[in-house]
Amino acid sequence: MNKNKVTTMAAKKLSLKEKYSLLTRDLDWEFSYQDRKDAFPMEEFEGIKITDWSKWEDPFRLTMDAYWKYQAEKEKKLYAILDAFAQNNGHLNVSDPRYVNAIKLFLTGISPQEYQAHQGFAHIGRQYGGVGARIACQMQSIDELRHVQTQVHAMSQFNKYFDGFQSWSNMQDRVWYLSVPTSFFHDARSAGPFEFLVAIGFSFEYVLTNLLFVPFMSGAAYNGDMATVTFGFSAQSDEARHMTLGLEVIKFLLEQHEDNVPIVQKWIDKWFWRGTRLLTLVGMMMDYMLPNKVMSWKEAWEVYFEEAGGALFKDLARYGITMPKYAALVEKEKEHISHQAWWTFYTHGHATGFHTWIPTDEELDWLSEKYPETFDKYYRPRWEMAKKLEAEGKRFYTKALPQLCTTCQIPMLFTEMDDPTQIAYRDTVYNGDRYHFCSDGCKDIFHDEPEKYVQSWLPVHQILQGNCGGPGVEQVLSDYYHFNVGADNMDMKGSPDEKRWKQWKGVA
Amino acid sequence: MSIQIKTSTLEPVRNTFAHIERRFGDKPATRYQEATYDVQAETNFHYRPLWDPQHELNDPNRTALKMADWYAFKDPRQFYYGTYVQQRARMQENAESNYAFFEKRGLAERLPAEVRDLVVRFLIPLRHLEQAANLNNMYGTAYGYGTAITQALLYNAMDRLGIAQYLSRIGLILDGNSSDALQEAKGYWMNDAVWQPLRALCEETLVQKDWFELFLAQDLVIDTLMFNLFYVQLDEKLVADDGQDIAMLTEFMQEWNKDTSRWLEAVLKIAVSESEENKTLMTEWISKWRGKAAEAFAPLAIEMLGEDALTIALAELDKRVAKAGIK
Numbered sequence: 001m002n003k004n005k006v007t008t009m010a011a012k013k014l015s016l017k018e019k020y021s022l023l024t025r026d027l028d029w030e031f032s033y034q035d036r037k038d039a040f041p042m043e044e045f046e047g048i049k050i051t052d053w054s055k056w057e058d059p060f061r062l063t064m065d066a067y068w069k070y071q072a073e074k075e076k077k078l079y080a081i082l083d084a085f086a087q088n089n090g091h092l093n094v095s096d097p098r099y100v101n102a103i104k105l106f107l108t109g110i111s112p113q114e115y116q117a118h119q120g121f122a123h124i125g126r127q128y129g130g131v132g133a134r135i136a137c138q139m140q141s142i143d144e145l146r147h148v149q150t151q152v153h154a155m156s157q158f159n160k161y162f163d164g165f166q167s168w169s170n171m172q173d174r175v176w177y178l179s180v181p182t183s184f185f186h187d188a189r190s191a192g193p194f195e196f197l198v199a200i201g202f203s204f205e206y207v208l209t210n211l212l213f214v215p216f217m218s219g220a221a222y223n224g225d226m227a228t229v230t231f232g233f234s235a236q237s238d239e240a241r242h243m244t245l246g247l248e249v250i251k252f253l254l255e256q257h258e259d260n261v262p263i264v265q266k267w268i269d270k271w272f273w274r275g276t277r278l279l280t281l282v283g284m285m286m287d288y289m290l291p292n293k294v295m296s297w298k299e300a301w302e303v304y305f306e307e308a309g310g311a312l313f314k315d316l317a318r319y320g321i322t323m324p325k326y327a328a329l330v331e332k333e334k335e336h337i338s339h340q341a342w343w344t345f346y347t348h349g350h351a352t353g354f355h356t357w358i359p360t361d362e363e364l365d366w367l368s369e370k371y372p373e374t375f376d377k378y379y380r381p382r383w384e385m386a387k388k389l390e391a392e393g394k395r396f397y398t399k400a401l402p403q404l405c406t407t408c409q410i411p412m413l414f415t416e417m418d419d420p421t422q423i424a425y426r427d428t429v430y431n432g433d434r435y436h437f438c439s440d441g442c443k444d445i446f447h448d449e450p451e452k453y454v455q456s457w458l459p460v461h462q463i464l465q466g467n468c469g470g471p472g473v474e475q476v477l478s479d480y481y482h483f484n485v486g487a488d489n490m491d492m493k494g495s496p497d498e499k500r501w502k503q504w505k506g507v508a
Numbered sequence: 509m510s511i512q513i514k515t516s517t518l519e520p521v522r523n524t525f526a527h528i529e530r531r532f533g534d535k536p537a538t539r540y541q542e543a544t545y546d547v548q549a550e551t552n553f554h555y556r557p558l559w560d561p562q563h564e565l566n567d568p569n570r571t572a573l574k575m576a577d578w579y580a581f582k583d584p585r586q587f588y589y590g591t592y593v594q595q596r597a598r599m600q601e602n603a604e605s606n607y608a609f610f611e612k613r614g615l616a617e618r619l620p621a622e623v624r625d626l627v628v629r630f631l632i633p634l635r636h637l638e639q640a641a642n643l644n645n646m647y648g649t650a651y652g653y654g655t656a657i658t659q660a661l662l663y664n665a666m667d668r669l670g671i672a673q674y675l676s677r678i679g680l681i682l683d684g685n686s687s688d689a690l691q692e693a694k695g696y697w698m699n700d701a702v703w704q705p706l707r708a709l710c711e712e713t714l715v716q717k718d719w720f721e722l723f724l725a726q727d728l729v730i731d732t733l734m735f736n737l738f739y740v741q742l743d744e745k746l747v748a749d750d751g752q753d754i755a756m757l758t759e760f761m762q763e764w765n766k767d768t769s770r771w772l773e774a775v776l777k778i779a780v781s782e783s784e785e786n787k788t789l790m791t792e793w794i795s796k797w798r799g800k801a802a803e804a805f806a807p808l809a810i811e812m813l814g815e816d817a818l819t820i821a822l823a824e825l826d827k828r829v830a831k832a833g834i835k
Contacts, residue, residue: 011684011685012685012686014685022687023672023676024669024673026676027635027638027676030698033707034711035715042559045559064669064670065604069597069601071593073597076594078590089518115547119565122649123651125649126647126650135669138669142589145659146589148547149588150589152542152543152547159524159525165525166522166525169546170526173549173552173553174551174552183554186565189565190555190556190558190559191558192559453555457554462552
């Protein structure tokens with residue numbers, strides 16, 4: 001090459017796609033000295049066939065310099081607001097101190113999963129042989145780290161003034177109801193790299209994320225929590241990138257080889273079911289834990305899954321992908337699960353790291369209005385009974401520990417959807433041991449990989465086996481879970497949270 | 509409402525989270541502390557990974573190095589995501605104005621042909637080494653233990669992708685966006701005899717299993733030699749050959765090295781002072797990779813800079829190792 005070429009040529013204008021390709025895709029090379037399969041050893045064991053990584057369409061074309069620039073601007077704004085929130089005691093502006101329990105559930109139940117998402121994306125961000133997909137996963141990995149850290153910072157102020165936040169790190173891998181989200185992410189991370197991406201990138205981030213993120217963040221907005229809602233807005237543009245990655249991976253896998261279609265369908269079925277089970281906690285939060293309601297769980301399901309998801313699966317039909325198995329059952333479940341879950345938490349409120357309560361009369365009326373088919377018939381009478389008992393000074397706590405589903409790890413609280421008075425109960429025997437399930441969906445998942453799910457660390461089994469200290473539940477709560485017993489748990493009424501709030505507000 | 513009056517006297521119930529209080533006492537915590545310590549889960553993993561059934565999902569035994577507390581690896585820069593991206597955004601702003609200046613003034617056209625050839629043959633192929641460094645730091649992020657070190661490895665992984673992209677942009681500036689320079693440089697990386705031992709070494713790092721050993725191989729041994737040879741000695745040669753303008757395009761790497769060295773040297777010191785066993789292990793690993801890297805860089809260093817260059821770079825590495833208390 002000679003110098004003249006440089007001097008005479010006007011710089012060619014590169015398209016974004018060409019430029020991104022040169023700056024990213026072209027970094028990879030064909031190995032000569034090692035077997036490439038030893039460097040990227042996990043691509044084949046799931047049976048997925050990748051014939052040509054170069055067919056990967058980068059869902060967003062962000063170079064690192066632009067990433068640093070945009071993300072730093074977002075962080076600057078976010079932390080300015082978090083600082084202002086702390087300086088002005090923003091926690092005093094929430095609608096009602098009961099609201100704070102929703103974000104206790106978020107910090108203990110969701111934030112640790114953001115960290116697991118960060119770890120899972122780091123894993124596949126190392127393992128994928130295709131450089132385009134790999135780098136998109138690396139960016140999601142660092143975004144997810146951002147999310148856990150900004151959530152911890154946003155809630156740090158609440159931790160200073162309310163109970164139930166302080167032990168989130170210890171609680172994440174121990175507490176009975178937190179094993180629901182924790183095992184969900186363990187399941188995805190322990191799977192192969194393509195199942196992980198279908199589970200988290202597609203089924204969770206693309207299909208179901210609006211049912212997790214929007215309810216919590218809108219809940220924060222409706223209830224005066226500026227710290228959390230600011231985090232939510234700030235994270236939204238990251239989420240948009242994650243969703244396009246989730247969709248791209250599905251299309252890529254389906255286009256690479258027809259043999260991938262049944263594998264992907266199986267994963268969609270599995271993760272849709274596991275995802276909806278996990279979202280029970282969100283449904284409960286929306287219907288019962290937000291003093292100012294955003295919308296009912298049922299409405300959210302209709303808007304974000306039945307309409308949006310319906311259109312998506314219509315679009316995927318050309319690849320031979322059908323609606324997830326049990327989607328029809330979930331249409332029935334939307335009428336029931338939030339009520340069944342909050343009742344379970346209410347009655348186990350002594351073992352729960354946030355406060356529970358009976359809905360106010362206005363809230364009961366709202367539930368009756370939102371669930372005309374089911375609430376008055378099946379659930380309102382329970383709350384009327386609980387109100388009566390409470391008025392008599394006999395607030396009810398069940399003494400028994402709940403039996404858990406081996407797969408989703410939710411207590412066996414769901415009913416048959418055609419008979420809401422009958423608890424749904426499935427079981428199977430594997431290698432001489434009996435395993436219990438809340439549903440056909442969870443039983444199917446177990447049957448497909450029993451050797452995986454027999455490993456489940458079921459919190460109630462572990463307590464009963466003496467692996468969580470004891471001897472009583474109280475010691476498990478204080479010594480193993482690190483609850484401040486008497487402050488973090490029990491009813492909202494009479495809690496230190498409530499007393500302090502009244503002092504701050506100057507009401508008796 | 510009289511909120512403003514009350515807020516001035518509102519006493520917090522606690523200063524920070526319980527796990528932070530256990531480590532640092534009952535006092536207000538920094539954002540670095542709350543974003544870092546004990547964030548990663550440590551127990552009760554539900555399922556063994558299908559892809560590594562010998563280990564738990566988060567498992568300290570993916571390296572032979574032992575630490576009583578993996579959170580001893582405090583980052584002296586105190587980088588959590590927010591501070592990291594803001595610091596890098598400042599660096600990229602500076603880089604952006606350098607690149608813009610370089611292009612606006614048409615400085616590529618003023619480069620002597622020999623300088624251009626030096627850059628294309630020796631500097632730009634490094635973008636592939638940077639990609640290996642990206643993967644190797646991702647490896648530590650994914651399989652390392654404790655947020656203190658894994659988050660720093662992730663920041664370094666992303667830095668390396670960024671550097672690979674800056675190097676690629678130098679190529680595009682030199683070839684007027686035709687990508688000819690990038691293709692030519694890739695040709696050297698793939699086929700030029702002096703590059704092959706280094707490419708073989710990069711490929712070898714990509715099949716390593718022990719993440720801390722890999723961290724030493726990449727971030728200590730290879731990177732120390734690479735930085736000295738290319739960004740110190742080659743830089744001097746370019747200046748001598750009337751190519752000092754290139755330094756505008758590599759200022760980011762200079763700043764990055766300064767910043768990352770603080771962290772790297774802290775990690776080395778902490779790991780080695782933990783125990784005699786760690787010291788022995790690290791001494792073995794470093795000596796093994798020093799040997800491999802010295803061989804791999806040798807033909808390139810001679811071709812690019814002459815006989816003494818590698819000796820100088822190795823002395824730099826040995827100095828750094830000694831400073832950490834190894835040997």
